[in-house]
Amino acid sequence: MNITTSVPTDITPHGSDYETVSRVVEILTEDYRDQPSLDAIARQLGQSPTQLQKTFTRWAGLSPKAFLQAVTLDHAKRLLGREGMPLLETSYELGLSGPGRLHDLFVTHEAMSPGEWKARGAGLTIRYGFHPSPFGVALVMATDRGLAGLAFNDAGQEKASFEDMAGRWPNALFVEDSATTAGYAARIFNSDRWRPDEPLRVVLIGSDFQIRVWQALLKIPMGKAVTYSDVACDIGQPTASRAVGAAVGRNPISFVVPCHRALGKGGTLTGYHWGLTRKRAMLGWEAGKA
DNA sequence: GGAATCATGTGAT
DNA sequence: ATCACATGATTCC
Numbered sequence: 001m002n003i004t005t006s007v008p009t010d011i012t013p014h015g016s017d018y019e020t021v022s023r024v025v026e027i028l029t030e031d032y033r034d035q036p037s038l039d040a041i042a043r044q045l046g047q048s049p050t051q052l053q054k055t056f057t058r059w060a061g062l063s064p065k066a067f068l069q070a071v072t073l074d075h076a077k078r079l080l081g082r083e084g085m086p087l088l089e090t091s092y093e094l095g096l097s098g099p100g101r102l103h104d105l106f107v108t109h110e111a112m113s114p115g116e117w118k119a120r121g122a123g124l125t126i127r128y129g130f131h132p133s134p135f136g137v138a139l140v141m142a143t144d145r146g147l148a149g150l151a152f153n154d155a156g157q158e159k160a161s162f163e164d165m166a167g168r169w170p171n172a173l174f175v176e177d178s179a180t181t182a183g184y185a186a187r188i189f190n191s192d193r194w195r196p197d198e199p200l201r202v203v204l205i206g207s208d209f210q211i212r213v214w215q216a217l218l219k220i221p222m223g224k225a226v227t228y229s230d231v232a233c234d235i236g237q238p239t240a241s242r243a244v245g246a247a248v249g250r251n252p253i254s255f256v257v258p259c260h261r262a263l264g265k266g267g268t269l270t271g272y273h274w275g276l277t278r279k280r281a282m283l284g285w286e287a288g289k290a
Numbered sequence: 291g292g293a294a295t296c297a298t299g300t301g302a303t
Numbered sequence: 304a305t306c307a308c309a310t311g312a313t314t315c316c
Contacts, residue, residue: 209301227311239298241310246299259309265311265312272309279309
């Protein structure tokens with residue numbers, strides 16, 4: 001496998017927007033208790049408050065102030081919707097059959113057979129490409145049956161994220177084909193194009209248990225969150241919350257399978273394979289879309 | 291309260 | 304068999 005194919009230099013348009021924004025996210029997240037002002041943040045980054053405000057808002061669809069509010073523990077708890085409804089059941093009804101706008105990306109999924117999983121990708125051709133996204137550089141991987149993988153990295157780390165993903169299906173054939181993957185990228189990061197009449201096709205490649213966990217995640221509507229133990233109950237193994245955590249972490253199609261909506265029990269943000277900052281960024285971005 | 295500790299299911303090696 | 308986990312509950316100070 002060879003990924004010397006260079007990423008276009010303009011892959012992060014407007015300079016290092018993501019860098020700036022992720023710094024802001026970090027500051028906001030570390031110090032949300034003392035509610036840093038826009039001025040204070042801008043000073044730390046050596047930018048003018050207005051410039052910073054503009055950059056951030058264009059990226060997130062919401063002001064730094066609103067974002068700050070969104071990453072607050074309070075908000076996370078609200079997302080968990082402890083108002084007495086079994087979230088996963090409810091969203092299943094609304095998400096798959098109702099006309100409601102509670103569900104987000106329309107996804108049809110297809111699981112690989114156990115045999116195909118055991119083959120670790122043998123005989124499979126996977127096309128991939130790097131594309132800009134609101135969360136840094138996105139690595140998109142697809143088979144002819146649909147989207148198979150989605151990873152994120154900071155500019156310059158393309159090789160690492162490719163190897164992370166490719167290692168999951170060591171026997172597959174990887175072909176650089178950003179012309180094909182560009183279409184997926186455009187669909188995924190543009191919520192205007194999440195349409196029920198043209199669902200996104202996704203292939204879940206994983207063990208039986210993992211696939212059950214990922215399917216449960218797909219039922220979480222945008223702007224909601226669940227705990228790892230919620231998911232464990234949903235798949236009928238209430239004591240397996242720890243195992244759920246591990247399976248969530250191995251989700252190959254992050255963001256599309258909303259692993260970022262799985263939180264710790266009290267609403268605390270726990271780990272994320274591609275970096276906690278990115279998890280916060282995704283939650284904030286969604287808060288802006290909701 | 292908060293840190294240390296343990297019980298725990300699954301998958302990888 | 305054994306180990307590592309994106310957890311959660313319990314038990315100490």
